[in-house]
Amino acid sequence: MELHHLTLEDLAEYLRKKEVTSREITEHYLSRIDAHDEEINSYVTVLNDEAIRRADEMDAALSRGEDRGPLHGVPIGLKDIFCTGGILTTCGSRILSNFVPPYDSTVYRKLSDAGTVLLGKQNMDEFAMGSSTETSYFGAARNPWDRGRIPGGSSGGSAAAVASGLCAAAVGTDTGGSIRQPASLCGAVGVKPTYGRVSRFGMIAFASSLDQAGPITKTVKDAAILLEAIAGYDPKDSTSVDVGVPPYREWCGRDLSGTRVGIPKEYFVGGIQPEVDREVRNAIAALERLGCEIVEVSLPHTDYALACYYIVAPAEASSNLARYDGVRYGYRSEGYSDLIGMYRQTRADGFGVEVKRRIMLGTYALSAGYYDAFYGKALRVRTLIKRDFLEAFNAVDVLVTPTSPTTAFRLGEKTEDPLTMYLSDVFTIPTNLAGLPGISLPCGRDEESLPVGVQIIGKHFREEDLIKVASALESVLGAFGVAGESGAREES
Amino acid sequence: MEFEAVIGLEVHAQLKTDSKIFCACSTAFGRQANSNTCPVCTGMPGVLPVLNRKVVDFALKAALATGSTVRRESIFARKNYFYPDLPKGYQISQYELPIAEGGFVEIDTKGGRKRINLTRIHMEEDAGKLLHEAEFEQSHFSLVDFNRTAVPLLEIVSEPEIRSPEEGGAYLRMLRDILVYLDICDGNMEEGSFRCDANVSVRPRGQSAFGTKTELKNMNSFRNVEKALEYEIGRQIGAIEEGGQVIQETRLWDVAAEKTVSMRTKEEAHDYRYFPDPDLVPLEIDEGWIEKIRESIPELPLAKRDRFQREYNIPAYDSEVLCQSRALADFFEAAVAVHGNAKAISNLLMTEVLRELNKDRVDITETKLTPSHIAGIVKATDEGVISGKIGKEIFQIVYQTGDDPVKIIEEKGLRQVSDEAAIEKIAQKVIDAHPGEATTYREGKKGVLGFFVGQVMRETKGKANPALVNEILKRLLEP
Numbered sequence: 002m003e004l005h006h007l008t009l010e011d012l013a014e015y016l017r018k019k020e021v022t023s024r025e026i027t028e029h030y031l032s033r034i035d036a037h038d039e040e041i042n043s044y045v046t047v048l049n050d051e052a053i054r055r056a057d058e059m060d061a062a063l064s065r066g067e068d069r070g071p072l073h074g075v076p077i078g079l080k081d082i083f084c085t086g087g088i089l090t091t092c093g094s095r096i097l098s099n100f101v102p103p104y105d106s107t108v109y110r111k112l113s114d115a116g117t118v119l120l121g122k123q124n125m126d127e128f129a130m131g132s133s134t135e136t137s138y139f140g141a142a143r144n145p146w147d148r149g150r151i152p153g154g155s156s157g158g159s160a161a162a163v164a165s166g167l168c169a170a171a172v173g174t175d176t177g178g179s180i181r182q183p184a185s186l187c188g189a190v191g192v193k194p195t196y197g198r199v200s201r202f203g204m205i206a207f208a209s210s211l212d213q214a215g216p217i218t219k220t221v222k223d224a225a226i227l228l229e230a231i232a233g234y235d236p237k238d239s240t241s242v243d244v245g246v247p248p249y250r251e252w253c254g255r256d257l258s259g260t261r262v263g264i265p266k267e268y269f270v271g272g273i274q275p276e277v278d279r280e281v282r283n284a285i286a287a288l289e290r291l292g293c294e295i296v297e298v299s300l301p302h303t304d305y306a307l308a309c310y311y312i313v314a315p316a317e318a319s320s321n322l323a324r325y326d327g328v329r330y331g332y333r334s335e336g337y338s339d340l341i342g343m344y345r346q347t348r349a350d351g352f353g354v355e356v357k358r359r360i361m362l363g364t365y366a367l368s369a370g371y372y373d374a375f376y377g378k379a380l381r382v383r384t385l386i387k388r389d390f391l392e393a394f395n396a397v398d399v400l401v402t403p404t405s406p407t408t409a410f411r412l413g414e415k416t417e418d419p420l421t422m423y424l425s426d427v428f429t430i431p432t433n434l435a436g437l438p439g440i441s442l443p444c445g446r447d448e449e450s451l452p453v454g455v456q457i458i459g460k461h462f463r464e465e466d467l468i469k470v471a472s473a474l475e476s477v478l479g480a481f482g483v484a485g486e487s488g489a490r491e492e493s
Numbered sequence: 494m495e496f497e498a499v500i501g502l503e504v505h506a507q508l509k510t511d512s513k514i515f516c517a518c519s520t521a522f523g524r525q526a527n528s529n530t531c532p533v534c535t536g537m538p539g540v541l542p543v544l545n546r547k548v549v550d551f552a553l554k555a556a557l558a559t560g561s562t563v564r565r566e567s568i569f570a571r572k573n574y575f576y577p578d579l580p581k582g583y584q585i586s587q588y589e590l591p592i593a594e595g596g597f598v599e600i601d602t603k604g605g606r607k608r609i610n611l612t613r614i615h616m617e618e619d620a621g622k623l624l625h626e627a628e629f630e631q632s633h634f635s636l637v638d639f640n641r642t643a644v645p646l647l648e649i650v651s652e653p654e655i656r657s658p659e660e661g662g663a664y665l666r667m668l669r670d671i672l673v674y675l676d677i678c679d680g681n682m683e684e685g686s687f688r689c690d691a692n693v694s695v696r697p698r699g700q701s702a703f704g705t706k707t708e709l710k711n712m713n714s715f716r717n718v719e720k721a722l723e724y725e726i727g728r729q730i731g732a733i734e735e736g737g738q739v740i741q742e743t744r745l746w747d748v749a750a751e752k753t754v755s756m757r758t759k760e761e762a763h764d765y766r767y768f769p770d771p772d773l774v775p776l777e778i779d780e781g782w783i784e785k786i787r788e789s790i791p792e793l794p795l796a797k798r799d800r801f802q803r804e805y806n807i808p809a810y811d812s813e814v815l816c817q818s819r820a821l822a823d824f825f826e827a828a829v830a831v832h833g834n835a836k837a838i839s840n841l842l843m844t845e846v847l848r849e850l851n852k853d854r855v856d857i858t859e860t861k862l863t864p865s866h867i868a869g870i871v872k873a874t875d876e877g878v879i880s881g882k883i884g885k886e887i888f889q890i891v892y893q894t895g896d897d898p899v900k901i902i903e904e905k906g907l908r909q910v911s912d913e914a915a916i917e918k919i920a921q922k923v924i925d926a927h928p929g930e931a932t933t934y935r936e937g938k939k940g941v942l943g944f945f946v947g948q949v950m951r952e953t954k955g956k957a958n959p960a961l962v963n964e965i966l967k968r969l970l971e972p
């Protein structure tokens with residue numbers, strides 16, 4: 002078996018048995034990136050020398066008996082939204098195309114402490130605004146299963162890299178589906194943790210009340226291992242919550258008997274690609290066979306989620322992105338004659354179309370005279386959406402839905418029509434608005450062999466429930482594996 | 494037509510915490526530019542604010558000292574605008590749900606004591622400072638110093654209940670005194686740790702509707718606030734009387750020209766797009782926290798003034814001067830505890846002591862003076878050991894050296910001469926030496942007595958008991 006097919010658990014075992022070194026694994030991944038990433042475009046920055054040096058350090062540490070746990074010596078990728086001290090961090094934007102942060106995000110620090118080797122910073126939609134990774138200043142990333150298609154977004158680079166064996170695992174971020182939707186479209190596993198579960202410190206903000214970091218991996222157990230490493234309270238993030246981190250790994254392989262699974266009827270109405278509907282229903286049938294009790298539930302305010310999200314997220318973004326003014330760091334345009342001119346030119350040139358569209362939307366929604374009608378109302382709707390979920394969770398342990406209404410679409414297919422693009426996240430957005438955890442895992446394929454993902458949504462701070470159900474489901478449906486050079490499935 | 498001014502004041506008080514409001518950077522003044530900064534206060538991508546608990550303690554002190562109602566749950570909001578001294582592109586402030594509302598500050602006016610109600614007190618972060626290469630218009634570039642960025646501020650907003658520049662001045666001084674007593678603000682207007690903006694309008698006396706208001710900025714002393722209010726009220730009344738109208742605008746006080754000038758009109762005003770800051774959770778304050786702060790609040794300036802008048806039987810003016818600073822008031826009370834002549838101690842403090850403190854620009858706690866020094870000087874005077882004049886000389890020595898006044902009196906032989914026979918001998922000698930002046934006195938020009946007293950005091954180097962000298966001279970000069 003080739004190294005890039007191995008799960009985190011396998012790698013950990015082989016490293017400790019001295020069957021392989023961190024350097025060998027790292028070199029293997031780096032050579033794959035060198036060979037294949039020109040086409041996939043999943044990385045913005047590849048840390049060739051640094052990764053090798055770090056792998057050697059981790060090998061040396063392990064031979065000294067210094068064992069940092071299951072991620073020790075494992076090469077991973079990070080979405081280019083996490084600040085990495087001394088390493089270029091672009092957030093997929095021209096305006097940060099030269100930004101080298103002087104500090105580490107908490108996620109990166111935790112991953113370093115856990116002994117991982119950072120292969121590089123992964124491509125993404127600019128400022129995480131997009132569902133296809135086409136808004137990246139560094140060019141679109143490709144879907145490993147069909148390179149004429151998008152990998153989803155905004156963590157599209159991370160999902161594509163995991164699915165094409167260009168890193169052992171990755172960490173992305175999810176504001177409205179940006180981990181789960183690309184994981185679904187690439188046949189990977191992606192977890193959006195409860196809001197407050199993972200520190201946002203050093204993670205470049207898109208919409209602060211929605212953003213969460215989470216793992217993108219080949220298997221559910223890998224996701225559990227990675228989540229355990231990055232989760233936990235951080236005094237540097239006032240919105241992180243001091244709730245103990247359970248050993249998620251131990252929730253893999255458990256019996257599902259008696260687990261109550263809710264099927265929200267509002268998620269199975271028109272607009273879903275028939276194969277997606279079919280595969281998700283198959284997954285639900287599989288859960289029933291595993292001993293789950295299937296219950297139909299209602300989330301009556303689901304229809305308003307998309308509108309609510311496209312007010313709340315751009316409003317927060319319009320404020321979060323005000324700091325990119327060309328004064329202190331990043332890109333600054335030439336040829337201005339006064340302060341306002343410098344701001345205007347820098348922001349006009351530094352931001353892409355989608356980012357500017359959302360800044361405009363958000364600025365408008367917060368303006369005097371419009372606040373109550375837009376932002377104020379969106380906050381009230383958000384409360385209703387959250388209440389829907391809490392009521393549903395009185396009757397069930399988890400909810401199961403499709404992750405995305407369609408499988409991967411073609412490059413350029415939706416770029417001209419933002420509203421159609423926004424619909425890609427219609428099933429993932431409500432979870433972010435409610436602050437709930439969600440996982441996406443592969444559950445089948447469409448007529449063109451493209452992956453279909455199923456989403457499991459859990460109660461606040463009950464990621465272990467997601468791991469338990471997803472792990473059992475994966476054991477009957479099988480993991481999706483790594484895409485081959487042709488885009489066809491590579492047998493492992 | 495008679496007009497009435499309607500004034501509301503907005504104060505920004507810089508809090509004396511050691512670290513900034515949302516990061517651990519120092520608030521120390523006068524450091525090298527941008528040395529008190531970190532990724533958080535310079536608004537780098539991805540950083541998050543964490544509220545400094547001490548800032549809340551200080552805000553609670555101000556709230557409780559002014560009788561304000563503390564909100565059990567208050568919210569931080571973002572005030573969005575672009576300026577290079579504002580690194581995030583927004584200022585974290587409080588908007589809809591501030592930490593405290595209501596409350597009041599009492600002032601003494603010509604018409605008696607008056608209560609000025611407060612609208613609100615809220616916490617916010619300060620902005621940085623721009624440094625220009627030359628005069629602003631001529632500069633090719635500007636530099637930014639972020640040392641002051643995110644230094645904590647309290648904004649204290651009064652209701653529009655101030656009716657004259659004098660009331661405005663009295664309100665500001667009283668508010669400053671309260672914050673200084675609470676030890677949460679330096680209260681220095683010139684250095685900018687206590688700043689004031691004013692909303693001013695005028696209306697015909699008797700009318701209840703407000704006139705159009707202007708906002709005044711850039712007044713950096715109590716005197717300037719009073720002058721600016723005076724000017725602006727006059728300007729607005731003038732405009733109305735000439736058949737014109739007041740336009741809503743922001744005006745700057747031009748210190749040199751002593752007038753207000755237009756800065757921007759309502760149309761040019763910012764839309765700050767306030768919304769709750771999603772990076773900070775609602776601030777919850779429980780009863781225990783409030784109680785802990787309540788216990789730490791000292792006697793406040795006005796209460797102390799009233800008590801001094803009552804307890805020590807000193808005039809209102811004395812108590813106001815003594816209560817200007819907590820240290821001076823404490824010093825006074827300690828001195829009176831040693832020697833009970835409160836009025837004489839007050840006199841010495843208000844004249845000799847304050848003159849030296851002002852000259853040296855120091856606080857009384859920074860000098861060598863102790864309350865028993867002052868009590869000792871007054872006591873020696875009261876007991877006739879020294880004259881008042883010698884007392885002032887002794888004070889100077891004590892102030893310079895910190896030596897005990899009793900010791901100085903003994904060592905320098907400054908003890909007052911009250912020996913009648915000795916004084917009589919000197920007096921007779923003086924009279925004999927000036928027969929002409931003696932005759933003038935005897936012819937009825939009693940004013941000459943002062944001349945003889947002066948001569949006797951000179952002969953005795955000021956040590957003779959003046960009352961005794963008077964009495965003896967009169968007796969000897971009688972025909």
Ligand SMILES: [Zn+2]
Pocket residue numbers: 513516517518529530531532533534535
């Ligand atoms: Zn700082």
